[in-house]
Amino acid sequence: MGTLTPAGTWSAEEPVRNTLGHSHLPTAGEPTRAALAARRRANRLLAWILVPLGLLAVTGMLLLWPDGQAQEINVADPYATADGVSIDTGSVQRVSVEDCPSSATLTQAGVQAPQCQVAYTLPSGGGAAVPVEVPPEVAKTNAIEAGDTVRYLNLENVMVDSGAPPYIFMDFVRSVPIAVLAVLYAAVVIAVARWRGLRALIGLGGAYAVLAGFILPGLVEGKPPLLLGLVGSSVIMIGVLYFAHGFSARTSTALLGTLFGLAITAGLAAWATDAAHLIGVDNENAYTLINASDQLSISGIILCGLIISGLGVLNDVTITQSSAVWEMYELAPGASAKRLFSGAMRVGRDHIASTVYTIAFAYAGAALPVLILVSLYDRTVLESLTGGELAEEVIRTLVGSIGLVLAIPVTTAVAVLVVKAVGSPRSGETAAQDAEDAGGEDAVSAAAPAGPGQGIDPTTGAQPGLRERAALRGRPARE
Structure with missing residues (x-):
């Protein structure tokens, strides 16, 4: 059994057995020709x-x-717009429930108009806040709040005097939260791996x-x-x-x-x-x-x-x-x-x-x-x-x-x-991976085969075996 000398080196008096009970002398030399x-x-x-x-x-x-010669496939683009119609973005200033902008003609005629959720939105391109009518299925979620950035259809150039709402909610702009999550994900992956x-x-x-x-x-x-x-x-x-x-x-x-x-x-x-x-x-x-x-x-x-x-x-x-x-x-x-x-x-x-x-x-x-x-x-x-x-x-x-x-x-x-x-004990491949994972020269030294002054008894040339390594960690090695 190897013993720890006062100088901090290992002295091996007999071959060290590995965890499977086989006797062998661990060496720090190069792999054999075979x-x-x-x-x-x-x-x-x-x-x-x-x-x-x-x-x-x-x-x-x-x-x-x-080959770039795909067949002609006609799919309706949900983001396509007609002439005079644009998709604008803006920041929601406030949200209220009031007469639907699409029912303005009813209100003018003195008829009780249905109630809708309206998001007053400040266009990103500048100008005064516009009343964006929110569809009922979106309004039920109560997802729109002041400060949200939204995308809406701008119909003011084609819906003049038609009774239709000139601004209709289309979708949220999610660029910022997705970008934050992507950066956080990349940072976590790189920090750990x-x-x-x-x-x-x-x-x-x-x-x-x-x-x-x-x-x-x-x-x-x-x-x-x-x-x-x-x-x-x-x-x-x-x-x-x-x-x-x-x-x-x-x-x-x-x-x-x-x-x-x-x-x-x-x-x-x-x-x-x-x-x-x-x-x-x-x-x-x-x-x-x-x-x-x-x-x-x-x-x-x-x-x-x-x-x-x-x-x-x-x-x-x-x-x-x-x-x-x-x-x-x-x-x-x-x-x-x-x-x-x-x-x-x-x-x-x-x-x-x-x-x-x-x-x-x-x-x-x-x-x-x-x-x-x-x-x-x-x-x-x-x-x-x-x-x-x-x-x-x-x-x-x-x-x-x-x-x-x-x-x-x-x-x-x-x-x-x-x-x-x-494979070989602490092979070069494993040592390189350990060094890369640890990210420092200390890891390279720890992973590399031991040499003089690196845990080898200078008299016998023996390295610490599994039992001795376990003893250093304060727990016994399994037989």
């Missing part, structure tokens, strides 16, 4: 798998890239660029939705994972698991869209697209949406499983592959349970008004869940959950095989 050869073989195998997949995704993207968090935010911007520049125009032009979803999602995941987490065996392992889960999700989505007859007629936006063009495939759009919707959670579970395997190996380098797999799967099972809830509640929260409406219908629970209003959300939850659940054991198994080939 370990380096195994590492090269593992990295080469990952490259042989991932490079062709990446090239295939990029080639598919080039072949499916929208540091450079990795910043890279993740930049990667998110790139993902939206692929969505807006490739997937959406491709769907409008009638490209195959299954291929669009698979190719676009693969490109997004390859870019986001490597950009946010760096090029490493750990990231490559997570990417393999992600692509596997993505393939499972795409296959299930293709089958479920056809088998469950998801045609989108119960969705108002999809119904608008159906009426706008006879050539748009709403089922295809739904299929592509099923693939994309599970990307975030799928990426979450695969990178977590890969990291869990690496961290467990760092704590117990002598652990067998079976022990690493079973330990990481215990983490994975907990993640499965919590992630399934996450997906279900995320969709439930987004569809809460629909859920309330459906609950008021005189229908059974089974009829409600399989009806057109909820079927798409239910299938999205089930398809996404199956894909991520199956991705966990696959990712874990691949991670165990890779880490046994390329």
Whole structure:
């Protein structure tokens, strides 16, 4: 057992056993020639798998890239205005309930006019406050208050002597609160995750660029939705994972698991869209697209949406499983592959349970008004869940959950095989990540292999083992 000398160094009188009971002498030297050869073989195998997949995704993207010759689709723009009509913004000065401006002719004729909520708004372009009539459905919410910035229709040039209100409430201006939340979100992510968090935010911007520049125009032009979803999602995941987490065996392992889960999700989505007859007629936006063009495939759009919707959670579970395997190996380098797999799967099972809830509640929260409406219908629970209003959300939850659940054991198994080939205690990869997370030179020193004067007994050259490290923290090491 090693002992702590008065000088603060460690003296090892016998080999230190790790947590699994295996005896070995920890060393601070470079990896052996056999370990380096195994590492090269593992990295080469990952490259042989991932490079062709990446090239295939990029080639598919080039072949499916929208040509800009989309079919003519006429969709009514709710923000379009007629000649002489403008959409203005202004700040609400006060709100009152009075005779409706639209009933001015009745008031002039001596007839009792109906009461409306009127928001006296100071135009952003200058001028006196104008009476903006608030529609009844908005007035019921009592959401408009003094100080709010609103957007309203200015009809004063076309509604002269017509009896119609010249100013009609249209919407709130939400730029400030959304901008505040966006800045707060970015600040929190960067403060906690540091450079990795910043890279993740930049990667998110790139993902939206692929969505807006490739997937959406491709769907409008009638490209195959299954291929669009698979190719676009693969490109997004390859870019986001490597950009946010760096090029490493750990990231490559997570990417393999992600692509596997993505393939499972795409296959299930293709089958479920056809088998469950998801045609989108119960969705108002999809119904608008159906009426706008006879050539748009709403089922295809739904299929592509099923693939994309599970990307975030799928990426979450695969990178977590890969990291869990690496961290467990760092704590117990002598652990067998079976022990690493079973330990990481215990983490994975907990993640499965919590992630399934996450997906279900995320969709439930987004569809809460629909859920309330459906609950008021005189229908059974089974009829409600399989009806057109909820079927798409239910299938999205089930398809996404199956894909991520199956991705966990696959990712874990691949991670165990890779880490046994390329990993080493406090490897350079892990040390660099620890230093990046800590954000300082002290972390680099703590993560790097120990050298003379860094916890090694100068006489024996031995490092403190797991028992000694645990003793430093004031708790015993587990056998």
